[in-house]
Amino acid sequence: MAEQRNVTFEQLLENNKKSIFRICKIYASTPVEPEDLFQEVIAHVWTAYSSFQGKSNANTWVYRIALNVCLRHKTKSEKRSHTIGLEAIRFEPVSPVPEDHQEAQFMALKGCIQALEELDQSIVILSLDERSYKEISNITGLTENHIAVKMKRIRKKLLNCITSKLK
Amino acid sequence: MQNRKEEFGWQTLKEIWNNSGHGRNINIQMDRLLDELKAKTSKFEKEAIDSDLALLRTNWSQTKGMVSQFEKDAINKDLSAISRLLRRLFGIFSGNKR
The missing domain is CATH 1.10.1740.10 (RNA polymerase sigma factor, region 2, helix turn helix motif)
Structure with a gap:
């Protein structure tokens, strides 16, 4: 290291x-x-x-x-x-400019992440960014098991939220 | 089946997340950045400390009114016990010197 x-x-x-x-x-x-x-x-x-x-x-x-x-x-x-x-x-700005629906999807995701508790926000951001549970554990101070349990719940919450926002 | 459906949903979220960084190209001129950081960080640190102090002041002004008379009396009592102790210690040391 x-x-x-x-x-x-x-x-x-x-x-x-x-x-x-x-x-x-x-x-x-x-x-x-x-x-x-x-x-x-x-x-x-x-x-x-x-x-x-x-x-x-x-x-x-x-x-x-x-x-x-x-x-x-x-x-x-x-x-x-x-x-x-x-x-x-x-x-x-990049060209071509990202399509409107991509921006709408991102805003929906952002809204759903912001609705989570502060610690859950950090965990889900790191997980979306492909960080391993071990890395998330090093960053947040939680155990890997605790993160795995939390992630299961957060995923469900996030998917329900975004599905209802993008309907 | 439910898991497969959820997994697909999670992959979609990851795609949305990854696409979110594509709206802007971030160009960093490294040499210039290092010069700027060296020149600005002390000012930046000072501002960060000022900002933290402002936050502390705000929190203190909110907390100040909530300190009870009992707590004030207890702190006064502790402070006078500490100063008595210090006076005695100084007295002992100055006595030894003579």
């Missing part, structure tokens, strides 16, 4: 930028907020990077920071006046 510290900051960002952005999109309350949140996560990863000792997997460590920043942001969002504003990060 110790060799994970050899992952450079650049590699960490390249490997995880899409996952970080997806997490930010779930917790954002306005369309531009995911970009601000993304920048804030990057700044936090940077400040914590010097103290990262490679005791945990580097990607797991980044997920933990991303979730913490997004959750903290949610509780402080009314009080924040501005964000860090990193000009080296550019968000460009």
Whole structure:
């Protein structure tokens, strides 16, 4: 595990930028907020990077920071006046633009995830992002068995919710 | 059958999730980013601390009114016991010095 510290900051960002952005999109309350949140996560990863000792997997460590920043942001969002504003990060629209129904599906999923309890939100986000129960356990501090039990219940809840939203 | 149906549903959710990252290309100019982060993080940290302090102040102002007279008296009693003890200790040390 110790060799994970050899992952450079650049590699960490390249490997995880899409996952970080997806997490930010779930917790954002306005369309531009995911970009601000993304920048804030990057700044936090940077400040914590010097103290990262490679005791945990580097990607797991980044997920933990991303979730913490997004959750903290949610509780402080009314009080924040501005964000860090990193000009080296550019968000460009893709072409072709995603179809409307894809956006509608995502908004339905987002609504259903937001309706879950805070811990369940983190678990389901990590699971959707293909993290193993072991990694989710390292990030959340729950046992793998506990996560498996929770996931069974969360899946059912989420599927019921999204089915009713997309009817 | 039910499991198979659920599994299909879960795969669909995963597709929706994966597609959600496709709306934007994220281009990062690494050299520039490192320069910016080095220049901005101390300011950023200061702002983060300010923001946390503001949160603490808000929480404290909500909690302050809820501290009962009994708790205030207990804290005062503890503080005066600690200061008496400290005075005695200082007294002992200054006595030894002479």
